Every structure is written in structure tokens, then in C-alpha cells.
Amino acid sequence: MGVAEKIKEIEEEMRRTQKNKATEYHLGLLKGKLARLRAQLLEPQPGDKSSGGGSGFDVSKSGDARIALVGFPSVGKSTLLSKITKTKSEVAAYAFTTLTAIPGVMEYGGAEIQILDLPGIIEGASEGKGRGRQVISAAKTSDLIMMVLDATKKVEQRVLLEAELEAVGIRLNKQPPNIYLKAKKTGGVKITFMAASKHLDERMITGVLRDYKILNAEVLVRDENANVDDFIDVINAQHRRYIPCLYVYNKIDCISLPYLDQLAREPHTAVMSCELDLGINDVIDEAWKELNLLRIYTKRKGVAPDFSEALIVRQNSTISDVCDRIHRTLKEHFKYALVWGASARHVPQRVGLSHPVADEDVVSIVTK
Numbered sequence: 001m002g003v004a005e006k007i008k009e010i011e012e013e014m015r016r017t018q019k020n021k022a023t024e025y026h027l028g029l030l031k032g033k034l035a036r037l038r039a040q041l042l043e044p045q046p047g048d049k050s051s052g053g054g055s056g057f058d059v060s061k062s063g064d065a066r067i068a069l070v071g072f073p074s075v076g077k078s079t080l081l082s083k084i085t086k087t088k089s090e091v092a093a094y095a096f097t098t099l100t101a102i103p104g105v106m107e108y109g110g111a112e113i114q115i116l117d118l119p120g121i122i123e124g125a126s127e128g129k130g131r132g133r134q135v136i137s138a139a140k141t142s143d144l145i146m147m148v149l150d151a152t153k154k155v156e157q158r159v160l161l162e163a164e165l166e167a168v169g170i171r172l173n174k175q176p177p178n179i180y181l182k183a184k185k186t187g188g189v190k191i192t193f194m195a196a197s198k199h200l201d202e203r204m205i206t207g208v209l210r211d212y213k214i215l216n217a218e219v220l221v222r223d224e225n226a227n228v229d230d231f232i233d234v235i236n237a238q239h240r241r242y243i244p245c246l247y248v249y250n251k252i253d254c255i256s257l258p259y260l261d262q263l264a265r266e267p268h269t270a271v272m273s274c275e276l277d278l279g280i281n282d283v284i285d286e287a288w289k290e291l292n293l294l295r296i297y298t299k300r301k302g303v304a305p306d307f308s309e310a311l312i313v314r315q316n317s318t319i320s321d322v323c324d325r326i327h328r329t330l331k332e333h334f335k336y337a338l339v340w341g342a343s344a345r346h347v348p349q350r351v352g353l354s355h356p357v358a359d360e361d362v363v364s365i366v367t368k
């Protein structure tokens with residue numbers, strides 16, 4: 001029996017099994033097996049270069065971040081790319097207009113963001129239907145997934161897409177589980193719970209580990225809410241990607257106002273109409289927020305700041321990180337910095353290396 005058939009069989013058994021306290025352990029083991037088989041499916045097959053699990057489209061990363069446009073056919077991914085970048089990607093009313101990854105560059109306040117237009121995917125994509133596997137592999141390399149949805153279609157489209165991404169190890173808007181796992185050579189399995197766990201116990205953990213042939217390990221469960229899915233994610237950490245996701249509903253020109261209002265209130269969601277040029281800027285602003293990056297503009301003494309080029313740092317960065325981005329040895333000569341912007345209490349504020357910066361701050365470094 002091939003891996004794909006084994007997966008089908010387990011999925012079937014899980015569907016047949018009623019969910020209750022008595023079957024919890026059995027279901028947990030099945031989930032572990034399923035994740036193990038899916039990981040096998042993602043390993044590149046010998047002699048299989050293009051459709052192989054691991055490989056996406058051959059587009060090199062560029063700029064400060066990459067956003068992947070993922071969605072069913074004809075939801076308007078290429079229309080959006082053509083609107084927000086200088087790249088033109090073919091747009092048409094029929095499904096699978098886009099057949100490969102089309103990169104474009106979006107300028108955003110001095111930041112350069114690569115936008116990847118991708119072929120539409122369909123249910124079964126994670127098992128390799130259509131270009132599904134390649135599309136998902138490309139999505140896995142992105143810093144943000146923009147899930148483009150057709151506001152006129154059923155809400156289930158979103159759940160279906162999420163399940164496809166989930167199946168290949170993408171976790172949307174989620175932090176890695178707070179569980180420590182280290183395989184050992186000897187000593188058996190040692191499990192410590194930092195607090196009484198609501199969903200995990202020793203039997204479940206050792207049972208799943210045994211299926212992965214891990215017989216010696218140290219496990220530390222730090223989160224009382226962690227469940228067996230989280231534990232399986234930790235075992236399969238090398239195949240997991242935790243990626244922020246912005247749900248973008250397009251074609252709002254075709255839906256009612258109350259429904260539009262309802263969609264717009266969902267978390268991590270933005271709504272737009274490429275046709276009427278509505279909401280596009282909000283989509284871009286929201287995407288920038290989800291990326292968790294900060295734009296810092298540098299200023300030389302006596303000269304106006306240069307807003308055409310931003311230094312990009314991660315959220316929670318400090319002046320120290322900004323210095324590192326400017327030059328490797330700048331900190332050695334650092335005296336103080338002047339900051340204008342949201343992070344400054346008064347402008348300009350004189351600060352040290354540990355001062356946390358905010359998006360769109362203007363920073364001037366004064367050296368000894």
C-alpha cells in the first residue's frame with residue numbers, strides 16, 4: 001500500500017471513530033500516524049524535481065518580505081497583483097489562468113515587499129491535485145499568506161483552504177506550541193508538566209512518541225492548554241511553518257452591505273473590490289501590520305530624513321538593532337540617538353541603545 005492510500009485509510013478510520021473520552025487516546029495515536037505519513041509525502045521523491053513535495057516554484061526571494069497570494073481559482077489574485085505592483089499577471093474569467101508563480105514588487109513607505117501571484121488551488125491540493133503541492137510549497141516560504149477569497153462564494157471555501165494548508169504543516173496565525181522535546185540516547189521517556197495539563201497525559205505522550213520510534217526523550221509541557229495536535233507539531237517541528245495570514249475578501253461589489261459589514265469584522269480580515277478600486281489601501285496597510293515589521297528612516301544631522309528608503313527591522317527591535325542594520329561596527333562609536341516619531345515621548349527624544357523603536361520612526365545616530 002502506498003503512503004497516499006495509508007493516509008486515506010487513517011482519515012477514514014478517524015471519520016468513523018466517535019469523539020469522546022474513551023476514544024481520545026486512540027484518536028491521538030491516529031493523528032500522530034497521519035502527521036508522520038504526511039511528512040513522508042512531503043519528502044522529495046527520487047527523480048521527481050518539479051512536482052516533488054519539497055520544491056516550490058523557482059522564484060528567488062527579494063526585498064524585505066514575501067507575501068504569497070493563495071486562493072481558489074478566479075478569486076482575483078492576479079487582478080490584485082496587477083493593481084499593487086508594476087507587474088502584469090494575466091487576468092481572465094476562467095479558472096487556472098495563472099499557471100506559474102508570478103513575482104511583483106510592492107513599494108510600501110520605503111519598504112520593498114515581494115508579492116507572489118500563484119495558480120489557484122483546489123480541494124485536494126495538499127495531496128498533489130493540480131499544481132497544489134507546488135503552490136503550497138511556495139506559500140510555505142512566505143512571510144505572510146494573503147488568503148484571497150471570493151466574497152460571493154460560500155464561507156466553507158475558507159475552511160477548505162485552511163485544511164489544505166494545515167495538511168502540509170502550515171500553521172496560520174499561531175505561535176509554536178510551548179512544549180520542549182529532546183530525543184535522548186538512553187533513559188526512557190521523562191515527562192514534566194509545568195502545570196496540570198488539560199488535554200495531555202503521560203500515556204498519550206509516550207504512545208505518540210512510540211509510534212515515531214522515540215523511546216528515550218525529555219518532554220516539558222509548559223502550556224496547560226496544549227493538546228495532542230500541538231505535541232505532534234512539536235515532534236514534526238522541521239515540517240511546520242508558523243505564518244501570519246490575512247484573509248482578504250474580494251468582489252465586495254457583489255455582496256450586500258450587512259454581509260460586507262459582518263466579514264469586515266472578522267479577525268485578521270480585510271475586504272476589497274479590485275473592480276471598483278475599493279479597500280485596496282486598507283488591505284495593504286493590514287498586510288503590513290500582519291508582517292510585524294517596522295520601517296525606520298534614518299536622518300543625518302542638518303539634512304531632512306530620506307523617506308524613500310526604509311531600514312526594516314522586526315517588531316520589538318531597539319536602537320541597537322537599528323545600528324546593527326546600518327553597520328556592523330556602528331555601535332562601537334555610538335554616543336546617543338535622536339528619535340522622532342511614535343516611540344518618542346517628546347521630539348526629538350535623546351535615547352540609548354536599549355530604546356524600543358516604532359514603525360515610521362526617524363532616527364539619527366550620533367557617534368563619538
Ligand SMILES: Nc1nc2c(ncn2[C@@H]2O[C@H](COP(=O)(O)OP(=O)(O)OP(=O)(O)O)[C@@H](O)[C@H]2O)c(=O)[nH]1
Pocket residue numbers: 071072073074075076077078079080090091092093094095096097098099118119120121250251252253254272273274275276
Ligand atoms: N465583480 C468583481 N470581479 C472581479 C473583481 N476582481 C477580479 N474580478 C474578476 O474575477 C475574474 C478572475 O480574476 P483573476 O485575477 O484572473 O483571478 P485569479 O484568482 O488570479 O484566477 P486564477 O489565476 O485562475 O487562479 C476576472 O474576470 C476578474 O475581472 C472584483 O473586485 N469584483
Ligand SMILES: [K+]
Pocket residue numbers: 073074075091092093094095096097098
Ligand atoms: K482566473
Ligand SMILES: [Mg+2]
Pocket residue numbers: 077078079089090091097098117118119120
Ligand atoms: Mg491568476
